[in-house]
Amino acid sequence: MKKKDLKTYTDKVYKKILLLLSDLRFAIFILLIIAGFSIFGTIIEQNQSLAFYKENYPDSGKFFEVLNWKIIKFFILDDVYKSWWYLNLLVLLGLSLTTCSFTQQLPMLKISKHWRFLYRKQQLRKIDLKIKIKDIDLSEIVYIFNRETYNIFQQGNSIYSYKGIIGRIAPIFVHISIIQIFIGALLGALIGYGGQEMIPKTESFHLQNILEAGYFSKIPIKTSLRVNNFWIDYTKSETINQFYTDISLVNNKGEEIKRKIISVNNPMHYKDITLYQSDWDIIGLRGKSVENEKEVLYQAKKIKTPGGNRWISTLKFNNDVSSSKNILIKGLKKEIYLYDEKGEYLKKVVEGENFEFKGKGFLFNEILPATGIDIKSDPGIPFVYLGFVLLITSTILSFISYSRLWIFRANNKIYIGGSSNRAKISFERYFLKKLGGLKIDE
Structure with missing residues (x-):
């Protein structure tokens, strides 16, 4: 294999690994595996003597008695939470969440901070809610949504506004808090x-x-x-x-x-x-x-x-x-x-x-x-406690809806578009209620 071909092949492998790690479904799969093995750590008595396992988990040779002392010792089920494979699963989950945060969550946050102004009716096609209003002064609509604590930006005849951006940021901190909890668990297992x-x-x-x-x-x-x-x-x-x-x-x-x-x-x-x-x-x-x-x-x-x-x-x-x-x-x-x-x-x-x-x-x-x-x-305890506080707080904040509005004038008409990442039906009702005093053009 030529050097150039080898580099191309290596780049493809790295990209596939990166795509796998950044897939949230993969992180959930690893989390389920960790939860399953944690059940073994709860059911099977941990850190007991060899005589204890021989007495309570005998190897009788029967097929249905799979969980015997030999299996327990071979797979380190007598010390699950400090076994090499359990720690590697924690590291793998941490890598997956970290990769997902950098490749998906952070770019989405960066995009959500951009001011995106619309000027044509065709640009509203992919937006959830669209309304056309007879030509009025834009200041009337700005006044309505300014009272609802929307952040409003104007560029000529186009207005972009949003609120609840904390609901967009919170999922990133959910990932960070979970990673921090796993770091604390690893520190306790390796150094404690x-x-x-x-x-x-x-x-x-x-x-x-x-x-x-x-x-x-x-x-x-x-x-x-x-x-x-x-x-x-x-x-x-x-x-x-x-x-x-x-x-x-x-x-x-x-x-x-x-x-x-x-x-x-x-x-x-x-x-x-x-x-x-x-x-x-x-x-x-x-x-x-x-x-x-x-x-x-x-x-x-x-x-x-x-x-x-x-x-x-x-x-x-x-x-x-x-x-x-x-x-x-x-x-x-x-x-x-x-x-x-x-x-x-x-x-x-x-x-x-x-x-x-x-x-x-x-x-x-x-x-x-x-x-x-x-x-x-256990030097990892402060990390775990702080991680749980951050996890609870960020999980609650992530339920805040991130809503955006676009308003622009084109062809003597006022076009309004709106979208929300959560509670879309409630947002639609709220949206129509606020515009109820304006004349909507069918």
């Missing part, structure tokens, strides 16, 4: 990360338990978190009303950057990092013997009961099983329930209260809680 930590009260920690991370995400290693305090508010019926964490962001020099009390639905924001209060736990008790005042930490184990979560531990004196006590904790209400080695209830002890058992004194200083913190970093 998320993790979860369970931190004991008064402890400091770095983010280590990463649950999800983008291809280009960087975990901050110079910033640590410190849990200053944790507590729970209970209702009168002794159910949990809310739980709170007093948390601080600390730099590598130990200096506090920011401090806030977070709770459920009241997170802490710092730059592109958000800390959510998600869970809580009890890790143990701190107590000491009254005799030697040696402090001991007793680990607690969580168990699930019909009445809710409970925590159990065992208190032993000098490794003597006969003098051990079983401990039951129902929550952070500073109440500890004691049982003997046979499981018989003995008494309730309040945190900080001395008690004796077989002549030995003991004191529980504190129930040790741990707070569950979800850590999210």
Whole structure:
């Protein structure tokens, strides 16, 4: 193939690709594909272990069981929104909308801003509404439409006017807002990360338990978190009303950057990092013997009961099983329930209260809680939020009708033409109503 022929062939291919990308039907088709795969991301549990998928989506070899764990892993359906093919679909949709905006929407806007004056009756053929009026002064008609906030321009015996051009501009911003939303989604998928930590009260920690991370995400290693305090508010019926964490962001020099009390639905924001209060736990008790005042930490184990979560531990004196006590904790209400080695209830002890058992004194200083913190970093969120605001606003504005009027004198007659991109029947009624006082030439 000659060099000239190759260039001609390449230009044809580029033009075909450009025509395809600029076709709104193609963008809608891609959008439907994205919506379809998003359904998979909603139905199939995301970011679970391989054992979870093998258990819940077994490969039994039956034909109708197409969605098994092998298919899920092969097509990355366990992490749909960060899979390479899903991100490429977003990029393709963004390219299509961008191309459509530059090749169709912007040129149409440019044309709509041009003043187009008409001088002959034949020029009204392609215009929706046409009326011929007996010769009158053009100023009468100008006065009528000037009161209706039309922008009016005159060139000799020809007048051009329009209003509602914002309705012409708004669809362009609809495209821009959708592109911006996709850019935000891509940034979150490529750069964002998320993790979860369970931190004991008064402890400091770095983010280590990463649950999800983008291809280009960087975990901050110079910033640590410190849990200053944790507590729970209970209702009168002794159910949990809310739980709170007093948390601080600390730099590598130990200096506090920011401090806030977070709770459920009241997170802490710092730059592109958000800390959510998600869970809580009890890790143990701190107590000491009254005799030697040696402090001991007793680990607690969580168990699930019909009445809710409970925590159990065992208190032993000098490794003597006969003098051990079983401990039951129902929550952070500073109440500890004691049982003997046979499981018989003995008494309730309040945190900080001395008690004796077989002549030995003991004191529980504190129930040790741990707070569950979800850590999210998504730099694309501002783009997504702003994109949705712009999308809603521009969608509403796009319903404004863009109307144009042409008025000119020819052969001792006044010709009026009108067109609107929306609500054409309503525009026609409005148009005829405004001209009702003039003598229309049949």
